[in-house]
Amino acid sequence: QEQQGNAPAAQETENKEVTLKVATLIPPMTEMLELVKPLLKEDGISLELVVLSDNIQPNDALANKEVDANFFQHVPYMNQYNESKNSELVAVQPVYHAVYGAYSKRYKNMEELPEGATIAIANDPSNTGRSLVMLEKAGIIKLKEGVGINATVTDITENAKKFKFEEVDLLMLARMLDDADLVLMTPAYASPLGLTPKKDALLTETTDSAFAITLVARADNQDSEPIKKLAERLSGPEVKQFLETKYSEIAIPAFE
Amino acid sequence: MISLQEVSKSYKSGEGIFEAVQSVSLTVREGTIHGIIGPSGAGKSTLLRMMNVLELPDQGKVMVGGKDLTTLPEKELRLARRSIGMIFQQFHLLNNRTVSGNVSVPLELAGIGKKQRKERVQECLKFVGLPDKARQYPAMLSGGQKQRVAIARALAHRPSLLLCDEPTSSLDPGTTAEILDVLRHINKTLGVTIVIVTHEMDVVKEVCHAVSVVEQGRLTDGFELEVRPGKSDITQRPSYREQLLGKAGMRDV
């Protein structure tokens, strides 16, 4: 890929302070990065958040060296990207699990769901796949052999109760509770409605999920000092405490 | 029919107030053809436009057929205007309607049926000598033809009062004579009152029963004229050469 006047990765400034650019999307990721910002300052690293609102661009930006790392995705999604774009993004540090859950306003458990009920799922590929895989694991549908996280609605081979799937934007999921019989979403979207996976979900992902939100860098800088420092801070006690106090219900630390 | 009472109109412009019409009082008797003459910029058009209150006077009354148009509620004003035809100095035709479409508009507004409308449109176009241009658009017409469409449009709904702002300014003497014949005819047989703003003295001499002279926004003179014997004999009009040189022509070029 041609690079033109591209800001070099970790830039040395006059007072030897290093600037580290990290792409991210929404809270709690942004909040966690904000939290470690002053901590990294102590290490001589100036952390700069690049907040984007699309889940391809953070990877594109990282692959094109416009940022030094990103923090918004889980590893399966990253692998999907690497495969498609022949890039070499690497997982550096898993930070937290966000447990997917299925919520409903009308029904108390999965058995109550009537035949032909509407299920709202996210419309971006990784979350579509993730939702369908979750439903498959719960034995509600069957998917084509071996599609895994790449599954789409067309890959459903068995759908005993003839559920209808509506794919809507991630951001829209929470608003769909009134319209759909069942909504599958991450805690980040459910929590503002006062819903938590533990208490309210009719169905949750199994906790050994591979979907921990992970700090991602490139093959060429994963071992650089600033990235290591960032990984260290993101898996440090401050973050752990922050998650446990503020997001105890919805974000489980993925590090010791 | 019309009585303007002390009407005035002034325009604000960058450099102060311009008094276009200054307390003019004027009476147009029912059934007459009344001329308004005066130099360019005197206020003739403004005065004429006050007669159907397209231009609302700053003060004064505009009595038409016994009603003061300046105070009439909108709906009644609309009705009153339906019986007033107007020919604008700049024609104001609808460019996106054909010639017959233009003439038909006042009839449509009056709710007249399609068939009758068509007949009347043809009739009016014949009056002004344009039956063969019925399906053309105004952009395809010559200046004089546009003017004649405007005349036909003003006549279409058989108004009882006709306001004409220089209706023959773009017409040659022959066509002018024809149009004047039409005006004289509807005035005589249907009793239509006609007000004509013009700067052609021949037009005044030919058809007007009375004349008002406007200069610098004021009425400076007004008098009656002897009524002419009637229809001029168009077939006997002299040729252009005769009009200009007399019966004997001069060197050809």
Add this chain to the structure above:
Amino acid sequence: MISLQEVSKSYKSGEGIFEAVQSVSLTVREGTIHGIIGPSGAGKSTLLRMMNVLELPDQGKVMVGGKDLTTLPEKELRLARRSIGMIFQQFHLLNNRTVSGNVSVPLELAGIGKKQRKERVQECLKFVGLPDKARQYPAMLSGGQKQRVAIARALAHRPSLLLCDEPTSSLDPGTTAEILDVLRHINKTLGVTIVIVTHEMDVVKEVCHAVSVVEQGRLTDGFELEVRPGKSDITQRPSYREQLLGKAGMRDV
């Protein structure tokens, strides 16, 4: 100066082809005032517009000052047009420019400096009797005033040929006489060739050296006229009343 050679122009419309000008040949001698007369819709404007090829003839040559404008490359045509002034039948003023802005346009195009431009604009507006309307916009003018702005604009860049399409159609006799004096003056002192389309026989009688008659798209007559003694005495023009009634007035209204 101008020689039209067998020019024709036809328009396609829904109902077939309309021949507006049919193989007309016409010569306008340098330094003369040439009238074109004829009934409404005869093709006078079309003919005039061919003289600066605003209307490109379907066939025939348009020789102006020794060059055939129909075949001139664009750039040269532009230059040629710079020395031709034109007064349109519908004026075609720029509504978003003031009166002086309008008159100034041809000077701007000719690249004349600001100060000189201003002087010339004032001068031209004086010619047409509108010096006090310099800062008004066309929408604020009466019909005749608009026409006079168009005249001033056509005179501004001192053209050597002036094409006038009914230049006095909206003017009263007094103003007409003034404008004709201006035309006669520039013709006499500067040798400007002038072509006037008009339907006012008085205008022709007053200023034209030669006349062409156009009827139904064809040149049907052409002749010369005796040249008048010169400047008419405006100050002694009879009043409107005198023009209409003779020296002794009639009943007042």
Add this chain to the structure above:
Amino acid sequence: MFDFSLMLEKFMEYRTQIAEAVGETFLMVGISVLAAILLGLPLGTMLFLTAKGQLRENVTWSVILNGFVNVVRSFPFLLLVVFMIPVTRFLVGTAIGTVAASVPLGIVSIAIYARQVEQSLFEVPRGVVEAAQSMGASKLGIVCKFLFVEARSGLVLGLTTSTISFISYSTVMGVVGGGGVGDFAIRYGYQRFETELMAAVIILMIILVQLVQFAGSMISRWLDKR
């Protein structure tokens, strides 16, 4: 840059989904165009009539109507969609799907076209209105028989430009499951990295937009007799 045979192949592979997406786009844009004509045209006319110096000059109404149009246009479209969910649900019973997506899209369409209408009407020469008044035309008569007639080529061009905007707006209606060609291109092409498929679908959109513009320009030119 692109492999055309691969594009064609991909296109064929996904043809049923693409056909469905095209249908969704037509439905959403069709409803929007209808809303623009049925409500945007009158609204724009009212904007014009109540403006300063016009036929029905009325500060209150002018402020209200301008306010409505400006408010609709101020909202980030995504938020408008969200804000309107209760309205949408009230109107069509659900807030998800193509028909539901047409509700916010229609509202935006009305606002967009109203401005175009207003602008076109401002171009009608004053003399036309005067002629209408002199004939005793009612306000409605002036609007229908005079203003619309003289402004018609502008109204059509405005509708053309607006329709292309609606198509553009419709591409983000995926947020509420509206679907459509643009959403298809984003989801299948962009998010699943099927570059050829995306290119094929975009070419489809370009053709669609070209057709709309071409038809609009032709009709406008044909209607213009000035």
Add this chain to the structure above:
Amino acid sequence: MFDFSLMLEKFMEYRTQIAEAVGETFLMVGISVLAAILLGLPLGTMLFLTAKGQLRENVTWSVILNGFVNVVRSFPFLLLVVFMIPVTRFLVGTAIGTVAASVPLGIVSIAIYARQVEQSLFEVPRGVVEAAQSMGASKLGIVCKFLFVEARSGLVLGLTTSTISFISYSTVMGVVGGGGVGDFAIRYGYQRFETELMAAVIILMIILVQLVQFAGSMISRWLDKR
């Protein structure tokens, strides 16, 4: 519906971020308006001049220029942003951030305003061009001294409408980190369910749009001497 004191409180709490967002919006929209005037105006003029029956009628150029405008307008905006990343990077050195976001926004702005310009020029009466030609004006002279003068109120109204579209488009520039008020509203208000904050920011946008529209209408009316 909303608690105004809470709104105000939230607004004050986030005032530095909001100020920054406003700055970003001004930067993006400012660049777009500049692009629209510097490039959209000439492009729209060329669209007009090369159209059928116009001064520089030229089928080839007409097709090319119309093609460009239509292609830009056909792209789902998100995909245009993505497609243009290499160009953006070439032009401003990066593809991320407010300045980078201005590149695709600017391109769309040029296309949008070009159409408005074309439309306004179509409204100029033919006689104006004839008068210009009779004076021997060059093409450039006809355009600058005649067409633009007579179309100026329409050109300003068109720019007003376009600017509001640019503001609207700028709200989705969050994809490449463009920021701005709209993105702020979506990010903080919508995604974090800070409804009061969102409402406050939207009110800010409404005020901004109202101001643009009001100024545009005023200037247009003032320039219109017809």
